Structure formats: C-alpha cells, structure tokens
Amino acid sequence: MTEENTDDPGRDAPAIDSRAGFTAAILWGFERAMREGGRTRRIVCVDRDFAQWPLDTPALLDALTAWLKRGAHRQLVLLAATYDEMPRRHPRFVGWRRHFAHVVSPYGAPEDAAATLPTLLLDDDGTLVRLIDPVHWRGRASADERSVLPWREQIDALLQRSEAAFPVQSLGL
Numbered sequence: 001m002t003e004e005n006t007d008d009p010g011r012d013a014p015a016i017d018s019r020a021g022f023t024a025a026i027l028w029g030f031e032r033a034m035r036e037g038g039r040t041r042r043i044v045c046v047d048r049d050f051a052q053w054p055l056d057t058p059a060l061l062d063a064l065t066a067w068l069k070r071g072a073h074r075q076l077v078l079l080a081a082t083y084d085e086m087p088r089r090h091p092r093f094v095g096w097r098r099h100f101a102h103v104v105s106p107y108g109a110p111e112d113a114a115a116t117l118p119t120l121l122l123d124d125d126g127t128l129v130r131l132i133d134p135v136h137w138r139g140r141a142s143a144d145e146r147s148v149l150p151w152r153e154q155i156d157a158l159l160q161r162s163e164a165a166f167p168v169q170s171l172g173l
Contacts, residue, residue, distance in 0.1 A: 016139030022131055023054045025141040029121040029129035030060055032143060034067035040123045044077045044155055047119045051085040055093040065096070068103050078106040079159060081114035083166035101168045108165030113158055122148050122155070 014024040033040045047053060054060060068074050083106060087094050097104050109117055119131035119139075128148045131139040 013141040013143060016129075016131065016137065016141060019052070019137045022052070022137050022139060025129045025139065026054055026121055027057070027060060028141060029123075029127050030063065032127045033121075033123035033125065034063055038125055040125045040127070041071070041073050042075045042077060043121065043123050044079070044152075044159075045121050046079045046117055046155060048081045048114070048117050049083070049085045050078070050080055051089050053090075055086075056090040058092065061092060061096045065100075068100055074103060076100075076104045077159070078104070078166070079109055079117070079155065079162060080106070080165070081109050081117055083108075086166065098168050106164070106166035107159055107162035109158065110161045113161070118151075120151060120155075122151055124152075 012028070014021055014028050016022050016025045030043065032038075033043045045053070064076065068076070108114075119134060121127070121129040126143050126145040126148050128144070128151060129139070129141045130151070131137070133139070
C-alpha cells in the first residue's frame with residue numbers, strides 16, 4: 001500500500017448500489033469506526049427497524065466486543081421506530097447485547113419522526129454510511145467530517161426527544 005492510499009481514509013468506502021453493497025458499507029462503517037488507534041467513542045446507528053442490517057454477523061459482534069472492551073466511555077447507540085424484528089432477525093445480536101447492556105443504548109424514535117427516520121451509521125470521527133433510496137438500495141459511504149456534521153446534529157436532536165427502548169429483558173407476570 002502506498003502512502004498516498006493511507007492519506008485518504010474514505011478511499012476504500014464501498015459503493016451502495018445493491019443490498020449486498022449496503023451490507024458491505026455497513027460493515028465498512030463499523031470497521032472504520034472501530035479501527036485501532038481511532039478516536040471513536042460513539043457509534044450511532046439509525047433505521048426504522050434494523051431488519052436489513054448485518055447485526056448478526058459473528059465477526060461484527062467479535063469486533064464490537066473488542067472495541068467496547070478496548071477503551072472507556074465507548075457507546076453503541078441505536079435509534080429505531082420499532083425493535084419488533086430484532087429478536088427474530090438478529091438473535092445473536094440480542095444475546096450479545098445482554099452482556100453489553102451498560103454500553104449499548106437503544107432508543108425509540110418519537111412518534112412524529114418514526115416514519116421518516118433515515119437509515120445511517122455515523123461515528124464521531126467522520127464515518128458516514130447512509131442509505132438514500134431503500135427501494136433501489138442506493139446510498140453513500142464516506143469518511144468526511146463535513147458530511148457527518150449535519151447528520152450528527154439532526155440525530156442528536158432526535159435522540160434528545162427519544163426514549164429508552166428495547167429492554168434487555170421484558171418483564172412479565
């Protein structure tokens with residue numbers, strides 16, 4: 001690898017032009033956010049229900065485990081309209097989260113914003129993966145602080161109005 005290639009952190013960002021491209025971009029986004037030596041302390045994932053995300057991938061769960069254990073004050077934030085599909089579509093993730101409930105924070109979007117939630121992954125180091133057209137699986141992955149900033153502000157404002165959701169255990173009688 002040449003020095004020129006290492007100067008552009010978004011150089012290897014995959015194109016999002018199919019469902020497989022979306023999956024690859026999400027995995028790239030997580031990988032970039034969790035890279036060794038990175039300054040990322042928070043990864044934020046937003047989707048209506050996370051049904052199409054690769055959250056059950058064993059390699060991703062292993063990488064998240066290592067990242068969360070590697071430094072203090074790390075957090076994975078999820079924002080969704082509903083978490084109804086999570087146990088069925090992502091049983092490994094649901095089980096994994098039980099061990100990391102102290103650093104995985106799922107929120108339910110306010111009712112007035114639930115229908116228009118974007119699909120995106122962002123971190124505090126310039127990583128952005130955004131699905132623009134969910135019907136045709138078109139989107140963009142980048143490593144550019146300027147493109148992340150407006151999304152970070154919008155999602156932070158939304159999180160302030162959101163409530164904790166998707167408990168680790170549901171209480172029953």
